[in-house]
Amino acid sequence: MALSRREFLKRTAALTAASLVGMNLPLKVDRAQADADRWVRGTCRFCGVGCRVELGIKDGRPVAIRGVPQSRTNMGYLCMKGMLFYQLMRHPDRLTKPLYRESKKEKFREISWEEALSIAAKKFAESIKNHGPDSVAYYGSGQALTEETYLFQKIMRAGLRTNNVEGNPRLCMASAVGGYITSFGADEPIGSYADIEQAFCFFIIGSNMAEAHPVLFRRVMRRKLDNPREVTVINADPRRSPTSRIADIHLQFKPGTDLALLNAMAYVIVEEKLYNEDFLNNYCTFRVGKEKKEVSFEDYKKFISAYTPEKAADICGGNITPDLIRKVARIFATSPATMSLWTMGINQRIRGVWANNLIHNLHLLTGQLCRPGADSFSLTGQPNACGGVREGGGLCHILPGHRPVKVDKLRHEVEDLWGVPRGRIPAKPGYHTIAMFSAVNEGKIKAIWINCTSPAQSLPNCDKYRKGMAREDVFIIVTDIFPTKTTELANLILPTAFHFEKTGVFGCTERRSQLTVKAIDPPGEAKPEVWIAREWALKLAEELNDPVIKKCVEPFLGLEPGYELPKAIWTEYTQKLTAGRDNDLRGATYEVLQQLPDGVQWPAPTKEWALKGGTYKKFVRGLDPLADEHAIDEKPYQFYGPAHKDHKLWVWLRPYKGPAEEPDAEYPFYLSTGRVIDHWHTSSMTGRIKELMRANPYAYIEINPKDAQRLGIKPGDMVLVETRRGKNILPAKVYEGPMEGMVFVYWYDMAEDRMINRVTKDAFDPGSKEPEFKICACRIKRLSGPKPLKPYLVRL
């Protein structure tokens, strides 16, 4: 008997799920029935894991989603965060027409694309003519496709002659970049997710992986459950979270004391001779200071002797004892393979680069690197922070292919590859993010293009920067799919195509590039960014009467924007700009990426290598083709990273440094911020989906029960949070999450009262220029009992 449609779909759902764990269900389905007309393969865009998904299309509309079982990232599993994104495609609030207003006091009016692009070109051209090339800027996103970031930065640098190219990965990843470059000589992790299944100790620090990267955390837990006695999960974090609750050991320390903890672990490793002498002798040097002076292991031992577990326990507070530090250091050092994993808790710090260095130090001292399961692995928050921004030239100091702007040879190489005159790209890096928006405040930047991100909400101490963005003499263009806090400050809003409405590549955390192919048309007049950038450049060339600007987009003229145009941009980027670089992607053509279920890990210099999936582990001879190519001796590991000419890994002597703003008598609490699974970044996207909003409709302030009792705060009470920069009023969640003396706020809420970045501190790491979102000092006070709250979403 024929099954009903519902029964058919339920069986399909069950069979799909069962296939992921190799379970045979005694179910049959009629193959004549279909759940979708076709399935289009792509990557989920809601975090940095890079889960492969297929979008089911029926009668031209997105109707279903499923994981790709052959994918080495997610093995077919998805999380709730990704399940609903097809709704965004059909959401009635989508931006569908270009909107313009001359003055920010006026209302927006709909205009044509022709008019919009002319205005965009005219305003940038006027600014350049009157105030010079550095009066314009591009601020992009780790959610933009690589093709988009690459094309925008090419136009800005070679066309408009400015390195004012930045992006929101500065706010989340810059310290990890700094850490990898200074410790290993090359950006991005050595290993892969595949190390998870071979690790015996997980050291998860400054990351609530269970909520922020749930599909990857599933792999960690599977490893633990399959080997309960052999595998240890350690979580180091000031806050109790679903991650810490599942861990074998939770190290709970005062915010900002991680450098002391990590140095004390190194102390134990040195004191108890748990270090790997061979690894140190063969592959490492010891370095100190700005001059990167080389010192001896003896000097390091002397330096580290100041960080006894007793002293660190004193600094760290919480549940940290000298014995606990010793225990954890021993497990870390002696486990057959240790994998560290971290995110913003380490990166968003005044000394985020140092914190990254000190994690790497533990791996270098113990030789927990380059072997299966042993790696020092930074997790990414956004789907294309690595691929587009770190590799594609999306920050003010780097050109595509991990080339520092200030190195003449590399800059000229890029100019030659692009066929533009030498000297066209300025030698000086542009403004980093905080400097860029400070320059907006000061009126030095007159025209800025903000793509696919909302700095008006996501910058720390954002009121300060919103004042600048509100200036009438600063022209702001925003490309996005929804209205945001930043479109509120824009002059020109350009509607863009969403994921699966255009084609392009995301590069996820593990050096893996994956293609998403256009499945449906964008709504209304929304356009892919690559089309917008190309057409804008042509108009700029006319306005400025500068053929070099046209030259930047010449290879892409006339190409169909849904597939052919991004393909041509990817081809130029990979074949020319990554050739011979450590992120060599020449083998990862669109054709190859479409053949593989899960894309390619660089280095992948040839198609043959790319078709095998690329490089699982960098620097290991036999596994990494560049390790063989650049080998300087017979040793199995070859550290050829472009930043370390000595081919060595560097153990850094980095002293303890606390946060920029510590609690005091006036502001006695630590304030920390973070995100929840349901509200990815600034909520302009997921916040549109009502079921997600229902789960966590408002930002609230998490308060430890002991503090709450002392201050007479009950669950749901309205609490005033004050810092030196401003105040918020939030409902209280009394909860054994943050430790005593610390409060925690999620940052997705767009309501003015609850927008936590109005009060966070904009101090930044002097190396990576990444702000210290994670820590500042605050005071809290009960204002009233529970109050009804109004939701807030930006409307135009």
Add this chain to the structure above:
Amino acid sequence: MPIGGFVVHVQPEEKEEILRELSRHPQVEVFGHDEKGHLIVVLETETSEEMEALVEELSRLRGVINFNLAYLHAEDEVKKIEAGEIKPEIRFHRLRPEESS
């Protein structure tokens, strides 16, 4: 009516109790399970918001480690959004009557 196929990872020693608990929910159908603690679960709900809430609730059951989505079909709902029958507009007072002013 969205239909979701999930692999639920549970601690094997808690599996029987979790199966009993799941059988109390009319929107939940368990299609299979194994000794490693994998359950194959299909949820069928009136709306996707109901499914999301149900997943959140079931994720909190003692012994549940992960509630992973493998497959989701929501054609009816997409059609309703397009037809204007469902407007995924964010009106919290509609969603949370107790908090409306």
